[in-house]
Amino acid sequence: MSAPAVPLPAERTMRGQVKQGVDRFGGLVEVWLRAHALLVYAFLYIPIVVVVFYSFNGTDQRVMDWEGFSLRWYEYVAENNEVQRYLWNSVIVGLGTAIISTLFGTMAALGLQRVPRFVRLPFDALTYVSVIVPELVIALATLVFFATTIGREGILTNATGITIGFGYHTIIGALTLFNMSLTLLLVRARLSGMDRTHVEASYDLYATPLRTFWQITLPALLPAIVAGFLLSFTFAFDDYLITTFVNGQGTSTLPLYVFGQIKRGVTPATNVIATLMLLVTLTLLVGGQWLLGRYARRSGGGRGLGEGGVAQIVAEGGT
Amino acid sequence: MTAGAPAVEGRPPAPARAGVREGPSRLATTLLVLPAGLWYLFLLILPIGIVMLFSLGNRGETGGYAGGFTFANYEGAFRNPSPFVTSLYLSIAGTVACLLVGLPLAYFIATRAGKRKTLFIILLVVPFWTSFLIRTYSWLILLGRDGLAGWFVDVTGNESFRILGTDAAVLLGLVYGYLPLMVFPLYVTLERMDRTLLDASKDLGAGRWATFRQITLPIALPGLITGSILVFIPMMGEYVIPQILGYGQTFTIGNALVLRFLEFRDWPAGSAQAVGLIFVMFVTISFYLWFTNRGRQVREQSVL
Numbered sequence: 001m002s003a004p005a006v007p008l009p010a011e012r013t014m015r016g017q018v019k020q021g022v023d024r025f026g027g028l029v030e031v032w033l034r035a036h037a038l039l040v041y042a043f044l045y046i047p048i049v050v051v052v053f054y055s056f057n058g059t060d061q062r063v064m065d066w067e068g069f070s071l072r073w074y075e076y077v078a079e080n081n082e083v084q085r086y087l088w089n090s091v092i093v094g095l096g097t098a099i100i101s102t103l104f105g106t107m108a109a110l111g112l113q114r115v116p117r118f119v120r121l122p123f124d125a126l127t128y129v130s131v132i133v134p135e136l137v138i139a140l141a142t143l144v145f146f147a148t149t150i151g152r153e154g155i156l157t158n159a160t161g162i163t164i165g166f167g168y169h170t171i172i173g174a175l176t177l178f179n180m181s182l183t184l185l186l187v188r189a190r191l192s193g194m195d196r197t198h199v200e201a202s203y204d205l206y207a208t209p210l211r212t213f214w215q216i217t218l219p220a221l222l223p224a225i226v227a228g229f230l231l232s233f234t235f236a237f238d239d240y241l242i243t244t245f246v247n248g249q250g251t252s253t254l255p256l257y258v259f260g261q262i263k264r265g266v267t268p269a270t271n272v273i274a275t276l277m278l279l280v281t282l283t284l285l286v287g288g289q290w291l292l293g294r295y296a297r298r299s300g301g302g303r304g305l306g307e308g309g310v311a312q313i314v315a316e317g318g319t
Numbered sequence: 320m321t322a323g324a325p326a327v328e329g330r331p332p333a334p335a336r337a338g339v340r341e342g343p344s345r346l347a348t349t350l351l352v353l354p355a356g357l358w359y360l361f362l363l364i365l366p367i368g369i370v371m372l373f374s375l376g377n378r379g380e381t382g383g384y385a386g387g388f389t390f391a392n393y394e395g396a397f398r399n400p401s402p403f404v405t406s407l408y409l410s411i412a413g414t415v416a417c418l419l420v421g422l423p424l425a426y427f428i429a430t431r432a433g434k435r436k437t438l439f440i441i442l443l444v445v446p447f448w449t450s451f452l453i454r455t456y457s458w459l460i461l462l463g464r465d466g467l468a469g470w471f472v473d474v475t476g477n478e479s480f481r482i483l484g485t486d487a488a489v490l491l492g493l494v495y496g497y498l499p500l501m502v503f504p505l506y507v508t509l510e511r512m513d514r515t516l517l518d519a520s521k522d523l524g525a526g527r528w529a530t531f532r533q534i535t536l537p538i539a540l541p542g543l544i545t546g547s548i549l550v551f552i553p554m555m556g557e558y559v560i561p562q563i564l565g566y567g568q569t570f571t572i573g574n575a576l577v578l579r580f581l582e583f584r585d586w587p588a589g590s591a592q593a594v595g596l597i598f599v600m601f602v603t604i605s606f607y608l609w610f611t612n613r614g615r616q617v618r619e620q621s622v623l
Binding site for chain 1: 347348349350351352354355356358359361362363364365366367369370373383384420423424426427428431439441442443445446448449450451452453454456457458459460461463465466495498527548549552553555556557558559563573576577580581586589590593596597600604
């Protein structure tokens with residue numbers, strides 16, 4: 001790997017030949033940096049473009065044999081009841097997870113401001129663990145947990161004869177762990193950057209805590225809450241691994257269906273479903289970003305979804 | 320609900336500081352934190368505790384767990400370490416590859432993108448937030464016999480050439496899936512970098528390589544470590560990528576765990592392997608905490 005450049009191009013410094021000599025690869029490095037960035041973005045987007053493009057393929061043979069533009073596979077998917085059932089399941093799981101994660105994550109972020117240290121430290125540790133732990137570990141651990149407690153041969157059945165079993169609730173419960181922690185981190189980052197003078201002014205004007213919350217705190221936190229909601233929805237909507245482990249009868253989601261298709265051999269219909277899934281998440285994220293942008297302009301300041309979001313918060317927390 | 324006490328009637332409003340300390344009732348705070356706390360207890364601590372317990376037990380006749388106390392599951396895991404080794408080597412290779420690709424990109428965005436920084440970051444975020452499964456699947460098309468591998472066969476005439484089902488395909492999928500997690504923290508540290516240091520280094524006659532090695536790299540180090548951890552840990556537990564792009568031929572710890580839990584229903588043996596994975600994660604995070612604390616101490620000393 002060659003060295004990144006020094007900000008000022010050599011020609012513009014006024015400091016003689018030595019630096020000119022040192023910097024003789026300057027132009028080359030600049031070109032390389034640009035080309036590298038371009039290639040990486042191509043690498044990131046070409047696969048997505050390819051999937052979308054070939055979803056319009058009129059072929060009934062191999063996915064990549066282009067036989068002209070056609071919407072026939074879209075019609076096929078639109079008429080396919082099975083796909084619609086999976087889609088509906090995905091929406092239920094996505095919405096359920098997003099609502100619970102956002103609510104409890106935001107509540108915890110607010111409450112954690114005022115708990116003693118011996119509560120906050122383990123709580124923080126658990127929050128970070130649930131964000132960073134590999135999804136597979138959560139998937140198998142919750143499977144074993146649910147199976148031994150509310151499963152067919154679980155403790156509950158042995159004791160009372162009632163079986164709750166697996167279903168939407170187990171999927172949403174398991175997915176909420178990660179997404180709730182994520183929302184907690186997003187909201188907390190926003191809280192710590194909040195201007196407290198407004199809250200104090202509100203109290204000075206004899207507002208009750210509840211009124212202060214509705215009129216000052218909640219509006220200030222709204223971007224983070226919306227971001228948490230949208231992210232939770234997309235992550236839950238797109239989730240494969242946890243859902244595979246803890247789904248129940250008839251609660252399989254769209255990613256599980258797609259995975260099955262991939263294993264059996266893809267058809268142009270797979271590309272159509274993939275495109276639709278991309279469309280759902282992208283619409284939400286772009287729409288959310290747009291809303292937050294408008295909101296930020298109206299209320300002044302604030303950071304949207306785009307600025308690195310999750311990873312940035314984790315990175316800032318760590319460094 | 321968040322901060323400050325209700326101003327008591329008939330008394331002048333308390334000074335803000337005192338108000339903050341009084342706050343809403345203890346009960347309200349408890350109720351706010353309780354649901355998340357319950358979630359951590361029932362869906363994180365207890366499940367992992369159960370996995371640890373089961374890893375020391377016997378398999379039931381029809382699968383599941385049948386009690387007992389034995390180290391046989393760990394012995395079994397040690398006797399067949401190949402899924403672990405595969406995951407470890409793929410994750411390390413993937414992390415290094417992410418670093419090699421991500422560092423120049425983060426540097427470019429932080430120092431060269433100017434006003435379009437946010438745009439570049441958004442462009443990085445968008446694929447990351449779309450379906451992981453779909454993005455992995457798209458490489459199945461691109462690398463298959465109708466894509467890159469087919470083209471390669473046409474050009475070279477080597478009929479047996481293939482990419483899918485090899486470690487290379489899995490590695491590519493890993494880098495593709497996790498690259499943004501490496502770039503974000505690198506970008507954050509590089510963006511904060513004091514550029515005058517680079518000028519100073521240059522004025523002192525340092526070349527590009529020397530400046531990179533002695534200024535940029537040390538400054539980027541915290542971001543580099545954070546990024547490496549953020550990609551390494553999920554790569555260790557990855558299942559979808561080796562399953563789709565590796566056809567399950569690249570047998571990782573993820574494949575092994577899914578097989579044990581969903582196919583064989585051999586919970587104790589699977590639990591032992593899962594504990595191994597948790598252990599790797601624990602070691603990685605401990606290293607990370609040790610590193611960040613060390614950095615903090617050095618900084619404090621330098622201030623003194």
